[in-house]
Amino acid sequence: MRKVLLATYLGSAAALAVGSASANDELIKMSQNPKDWVMPAGDYANTRYSKLNQINAQNVGKLQVAWTFSTGVLRGHEGGPLIIGNMMYVHTPFPNKVYAIDLSNENKIVWKYEPKQDPNVIPVMCCDTVNRGLAYGDGKIILHQADTNLVALDAKTGQVAWSATNGNPAKGETGTSAALVVKDKVLVGISGGEFGVQCHVTAYDLKTGKQAWRAFSEGPDDQIKVDPAKTTSLGKPVGADSSLKTWQGDQWKIGGGCTWGWMSYDPALNLVYYGSGNPSTWNPKQRPGDNKWSMTIFARDADTGMAKWVYQMTPHDEWDYDGVNEMILSDQQINGQARKLLTHFDRNGLAYTMDRENGELLVAEKYDPKVNWTSGVDMDKNSPTYGRPKVLDAASTDKAGEDHNVKGICPAALGTKDEQPAAYSPDTQLFYVPTNHVCMDYEPFKVSYTAGQPYVGATLSMYPPQGESHMGNFIAWDGKTGKIVWSNKEQFSVWSGALATAGGVVFYGTLEGYLKAVDAKSGKELYKFKTPSGIIGNVTTYENGGKQYVAVLSGVGGWAGIGLAAGLTDPTAGLGAVGGYAALSNYTALGGTLTVFSLPAAN
């Protein structure tokens, strides 16, 4: 009976799937229905691509606001809503409210959930109290709260079905990421890289919330779920103690490697993909070794958590280049051969294209020409440093040492891209990437560890690359060749997730608050509208009542809101130079709002 009701509730597409099928089959089917948006990135492959084409390059210029919704929360709004049948689920930053909105009934709030959380979790969240959104599976909406509680809400009523505690905020462990439902499990990461957390990905039973497996980023082989003989890195078994050997003493216990980015999944290979973040502390001198497996792309078995392959992008990080950004799965031809690919735009400024089946590295190229900490990755399979980036001395904060300020490193710790997810269009076979165009000075110094207290260990200042005043680009990238196809300048970092559609249009938001639509082939701007606040959310599309809608959360904040609110440090200040370092606060103010667009009725 419950299932019948649920099916009716979720609409016809879901009705076909619900029944004896597992949650996985249900979700795969639902994600193929372009009218819905059932998981954070729209699909398991993290493409953020929609087959909807009612809004296209010819008519997008006529787009107008259909309706708006205030979340009632002022902090930074990352992520985007889920849309399932006639229902939309909207989340907020701390206090992590969830609204269920009936799109077929005047966007009425059907239910609202607001957890009670200890506000002491607020200051242990490194960079604002963001939350990257909800997940859906088996009739439940999954919320990952700031205090790390993972809560399953009945999609129909908002009642708590189960709740699991994923970490301890008193130790600096917090929840910011969206979960991913895979088969009968909910997978979720954890934040706290600036607090010396030993981070992990954990799977919980979708029905009960019981923990199924947990895989740490660093530690002994059993804790990191690595088989020394079978888990490979660049085609070779990793061997015993692959992580422990790369840390001094038991520093791995406070080693970071956090997992707050987006996860993707290949149902055919049964592998989940995600990246791990920076090793703690930011002072590289204090943690000698490669610090494995921080800064690593993981491919893990979805059922057991065992790692099939790993690849560390930035061994012994010296710049806070977290490797958490999304892994986008695509099937393309390389040198005339059909390949199952994984493409990843790393904070370190390199875009990687890999074979997602075996972890072979195919392409590693800079996606911002200003990237200057490395001369590139060693692609010679016979070289002893195969797969390693060559670090240039001038940018090495480890070489310079503690209490030395290294100037002009590009990109800044924000990365050439942070969590803001890129999109991939199978029509153009191009990736659409929101980027930061910011450099930094970085000075490491000694810090001591106290549980639950910041464990940073470096002084930073950030500014645009020398001679330039724009701090962001929105680019189209060819992952097969590793080349920029077109690039649009943006005054501020582009901190919003992109959306590509079959209409030949790509959407993204800007920190000033614009929702922009550009031509997928040329990058030509076709439409822009200024929403009530700066956009750090991700653009979503759905269809309801035969009409296509585009939705985006605005609400400035996050890491972007820290540096840019005041304007970045002007390195020429005091010399009388007038630069283009205008503060974001001159353009926008706080406030969480969902803005939904559609074409005029007469169209």
Add this chain to the structure above:
Amino acid sequence: MRKICSAIAAIIFVASGGIAVAEGPGDPTAVKKEDDGKWLDKDGNPTYKITDGTVDWFTYSGYRRYHSDCHVCHGPDGMGSTYAPALKDSVKSMSYGDFLGVVASGRKNISTAQENVMPAFGDNPNVACYMDDLYVYLRARGDEAWGRQRPSKKEDKTEAYTKAEDACMGKK
């Protein structure tokens, strides 16, 4: 006039659930230098000393420590962020004692619109051992005696300072 203004400000702060605002730190002129390189004003509170672009050690050290542990919330150069106040302004309406109290014990500012929480740093040696450094740097920022840049010329770190720092940080 200044007193009236700050009295009004204090009332507003109390009404919004914050901590009452005390008198500002007063005349920042440095009158006395201690062995560790710290300058004091006429009331005996730590202050900055900047001569021809050369900053005292505490201003420099405060700049560094600020841009590690504080800027993550309070923005670069004490300028504030989308959710935390500009400390270069906050120090203008706080006494030295208030400043130490807030850094050590934290503070909560909860209104119907926002929940702002500052953690207690009293147990964190990376902050607690450098409170005077942070205060001196922010005081210089508040008075616009130092701008939005990294100090390039500085007085040397003294032996007394190094000794005190090592003891505080638990270094042998």
